[in-house]
Amino acid sequence: MGKWSNLPVHASRVYFILIILQIPFFRIPCRSGMCTSPIHVTSSQLVASDVFPVVAVKTLLYPGAVFNDLIYNMSIPSWNNILGMYNLTDIKGASAMPDLQRLEVLAGSYFSVAGALIGLLKPQRMSMFGTLLIVWGLVKEGLLGKPVNTDPTKSVYVYPTMLIAVLCAFSSVKYNFQKAATAKPAPRPIAKPLKSSKKSKLR
Known part of the structure; x- marks a missing residue:
């Protein structure tokens, strides 16, 4: 069990990298x-609802923006243009219907981002819970067709990296199998007759 003891810590770090680099x-x-x-979904909701300061949202988006710009454009994006890159400048007037139709994905994205950040300090179940919510939302739309989508350019697609995220989310949960296997129920106390009872006097 010793070699698996650090698995949740490493899995949490990989999950954080996947989330923060978008x-x-x-x-x-x-x-x-x-x-x-998940950061795209979370950021669009945070900017539209004014729950967090814009600076906090830009801080959340910037690492992934730098990573993607270095890969595809070999450049570093401007801090002031971060919201424009993600089409978040005029989002307050946009329709909230896409998010309301996919509440599982929206809630799962919140939990995934929060779980990735908290998981750096201590591995916990929030990442797993958020990832499962996202998977259920995607499965519900893909298999059950809810909500119904008639526009092929807006069809839902799942990348293979989703499987890596699921594996990391489950591996980040710390299970103590050894303790569970060796745990034994506490022995029941044996009732002894009181000294003043008839049984004790007969003895």
Whole structure:
């Protein structure tokens, strides 16, 4: 069991990298257009609802923006243009219907981003819970066709990296199998007759 003891820590770090660098997990319609990662979904909702300061949202988006710009454009994006890159400048007037139709993906994205950040300090179940919510939302739309989508350019797509995210999310949960296997129920106390009872007097 010793070699597996650090698995949750390493899995949490990999999951954090996948989330913060905005590795595409899926492609779904959202308030800002088409979102491909939990941070995209979360940021569009945060900017539209004014729950967090814009600076906090830009800080969340910037590492992934730098990573993607270095890969595809060999450049570093401007801090002031981050919201424009993700189509978040005029999002407050956009329709909230895409997010409301996919509440599982929206809630799962919140939990995934929060779980990735908290998991750096201590591995926990939030990442797993968020990832399962996202998977269920995608499965519900893909298999059950809810909500119904008639536009092929806005069809839902799941990338193979989603499987890596699921594996990391489950591996980040710390299970103590050894303790569970060796745990024994506490022995029941044996009732002894009181000294003043008839049984004790007969003895």
